[in-house]
Structure formats: structure tokens, C-alpha cells
Amino acid sequence: MRQYETVFLISPNLEEEETTKIITQISDIISKKKGKLIQEDRWGKRKLAYPIKKFEEAFYVFFHYEGDPNIPFELEKRFKQTEAILRFLTVKKETRENVRKKRKGVPVEEEVAKPAEEQEIAAPDEEKVEMKEEEEIVTPLAEEEAVVLQKEEVEQKEEEKVEKKMEEEAANPAEEEEIVFPKKEKSKNKEKKEVAASVKEEEVVPEENVEEATEEKEEPEEEQKKGEEEPVEKKEEDKEDLSSAETSKEDK
Amino acid sequence: MAREQRRERGDRSSFRRYFPPKRKVCRFCQRNVREIDYKNVDILKRYILERGRISPRRMTGTCAFHQRRVSTAIKRARLLALLPYIED
Numbered sequence: 001m002r003q004y005e006t007v008f009l010i011s012p013n014l015e016e017e018e019t020t021k022i023i024t025q026i027s028d029i030i031s032k033k034k035g036k037l038i039q040e041d042r043w044g045k046r047k048l049a050y051p052i053k054k055f056e057e058a059f060y061v062f063f064h065y066e067g068d069p070n071i072p073f074e075l076e077k078r079f080k081q082t083e084a085i086l087r088f089l090t091v092k093k094e095t096r097e098n099v100r101k102k103r104k105g106v107p108v109e110e111e112v113a114k115p116a117e118e119q120e121i122a123a124p125d126e127e128k129v130e131m132k133e134e135e136e137i138v139t140p141l142a143e144e145e146a147v148v149l150q151k152e153e154v155e156q157k158e159e160e161k162v163e164k165k166m167e168e169e170a171a172n173p174a175e176e177e178e179i180v181f182p183k184k185e186k187s188k189n190k191e192k193k194e195v196a197a198s199v200k201e202e203e204v205v206p207e208e209n210v211e212e213a214t215e216e217k218e219e220p221e222e223e224q225k226k227g228e229e230e231p232v233e234k235k236e237e238d239k240e241d242l243s244s245a246e247t248s249k250e251d252k
Numbered sequence: 253m254a255r256e257q258r259r260e261r262g263d264r265s266s267f268r269r270y271f272p273p274k275r276k277v278c279r280f281c282q283r284n285v286r287e288i289d290y291k292n293v294d295i296l297k298r299y300i301l302e303r304g305r306i307s308p309r310r311m312t313g314t315c316a317f318h319q320r321r322v323s324t325a326i327k328r329a330r331l332l333a334l335l336p337y338i339e340d
Binding site: 007009049050052058060062087089090115132 | 262287290291330331332333334335336337
């Protein structure tokens with residue numbers, strides 16, 4: 001036995017009696033073929049998204065039923081014969097749960113759908129409940145451990161990275177732009193603009209650059225949260241060395 | 253599209269900063285939806301563009317599994333004139 005859902009649109013110019021007649025005829029067909037009507041839904045007249053046979057409205061009826069596959073065939077015949085029906089659609093409803101399982105290797109569908117119900121009805125034993133509980137307890141622990149381990153690893157790596165960066169930057173602070181990737185793209189675009197800016201600001205004392213640069217490197221995360229002003233200043237200051245070199249090239 | 257978003261985001265705080273594009277997540281996966289019905293038009297309307305086309309995955313961020321369901325649902329809804337084929 002399969003579940004089907006049939007929708008059909010009845011033309012709006014019919015009177016109420018006629019529409020009810022058509023609907024009862026169709027429900028009769030289902031009952032004659034030993035189908036079981038699960039749900040009947042009438043939306044009433046509804047505006048169409050586009051005109052069908054020059055009608056702007058239509059009467060929507062939904063049948064949700066269970067039965068042999070020859071029922072939709074029979075309905076289709078009937079729909080084609082009657083002119084008052086503008087459109088129809090039958091869809092197979094899938095009864096079994098088709099939830100997507102994230103874990104691979106677990107045999108799914110039929111095990112989940114049918115035996116679970118039978119077990120519950122037949123024997124609601126305590127053993128099975130206990131089993132489930134144990135499984136539930138065991139798996140999250142393992143996951144938590146794994147997560148913790150991963151976190152630790154990540155932290156270690158991050159620390160190492162930070163140390164490396166510190167060393168590199170201490171060696172040559174001017175090259176910071178090349179190491180930090182997010183600034184790369186924009187710096188290329190803005191070099192031209194900042195050339196002009198930096199030429200004006202060349203009077204700034206170079207000692208400040210070094211101090212501020214070192215401070216900002218120690219706290220890379222806070223940089224992002226801070227406002228717009230600091231990174232802008234920093235970039236301009238960092239690029240003074242480079243940009244001055246570029247200006248000299250351009251002059252030549 | 254991605255470029256436009258990035259530009260907007262840049263404008264909000266400052267035009268100098270680079271922001272990595274925000275990772276989109278499938279909305280159906282978040283709510284653990286398994287079937288997408290062709291009858292609830294309100295949800296499906298979010299997944300069509302203004303001209304009536306089905307919006308691509310790269311814009312909405314739906315996963316492949318749910319995109320398939322969305323597209324079939326939209327096509328069924330179109331047949332029943334719940335959604336337009338073309339909107340002008």
C-alpha cells in the first residue's frame with residue numbers, strides 16, 4: 001500500500017453544487033478501489049500565479065489517500081475526461097523517514113522506520129531502554145574527548161605560529177604586510193593613494209613606528225575588534241618605508 | 253554576488269579592511285527539515301528570484317540535498333500555478 005497525494009484545480013465559473021459534485025465523484029472513485037482517504041483539503045478559490053485557460057482563479061482540492069497504484073491511474077482518466085478540471089498532479093508520498101544521516105556506515109531507513117514501532121508496541125522492556133541510555137552516554141563522551149584533544153592541538157599550533165610570527169616580525173618589521181594575508185589585497189589597491197598620504201606624513205618620528213608595531217603584533221585578535229582608526233594608522237606607518245622607496249622609483 | 257556583499261560589509265566599518273565572506277549555512281539543515289512540501293508557498297517564495305527563477309545554491313547557501321528538494325517542490329508548485337514560471 002502506498003500513499004498518494006492528488007491535487008486538482010476546478011474552474012471557478014462552476015457553481016458550488018457542481019464543484020462539490022466533482023469532488024464527491026472523485027472521492028467515490030478512491031473508495032470504490034478500496035483506497036483509504038487519509039485527509040481531504042479544500043483551499044477554496046485561490047488566485048493563480050498565471051492564467052490557465054484564461055481563468056485567473058481556481059478551486060484547489062487536495063486528496064491524501066492510501067491504496068493500490070491503479071487508483072491514480074483511474075483518477076487521471078477521469079480528470080482528462082472532465083473539462084472543468086484545469087490541472088491535476090499526483091505525488092507519491094514517502095512514508096518512511098528519509099532523514100539525512102550525517103554519520104556514514106550506519107544502516108538507516110527500514111531499521112529506523114518499522115522495527116522501532118513494533119518494538120515499542122510489542123515489548124516496552126527496560127533492557128532496551130537501558131541499552132539506549134548507555135549508547136547515548138558513551139558516544140558523547142568520546143566525542144567530547146576528541147573535541148578537547150583537537151582543541152589542544154589547535155591551541156598548540158596557534159601558539160607556535162604566534163611565536164614564529166613574533167620572531168619574524170622582530171627581525172624585520174617592515175615586511176609585516178607580506179606575512180599577514182588579509183591586508184595584501186587591499187594594500188595593493190591603496191598603495192597609490194597612500195603614497196600621497198605618506199609623503200605628507202613623512203615628518204612623523206620613526207621611533208614611534210617600531211614601538212606601536214610591536215605592541216600591535218602581540219595582540220592580533222584585538223586588532224580586528226578595535227575601531228577603524230588604529231589599523232589605518234598602522235598601515236600608513238608601515239608603508240612609509242615601502243612607499244618612500246616607490247616614490248623614489250616613480251621619480252626616476 | 254560575493255563581491256557585492258564584501259563591498260557592502262567593507263563600507264559598513266571601513267573601506268580599508270578585508271572581511272572574509274561569511275559562511276552560509278543551509279536553513280533546512282539547521283531546523284532538521286526532511287521533506288519540503290510544494291504546498292507551503294511562503295517558504296518556497298524565498299527560494300525564487302524576482303523573475304521567478306530558482307535561486308542558485310551559491311546565493312542561498314542550501315546544501316545539495318535540500319536544494320534538490322527545493323527545486324522539485326518549486327517545479328510542482330509551478331505546475332499548480334502556486335508559483336509563476338516567469339514573473340514580469
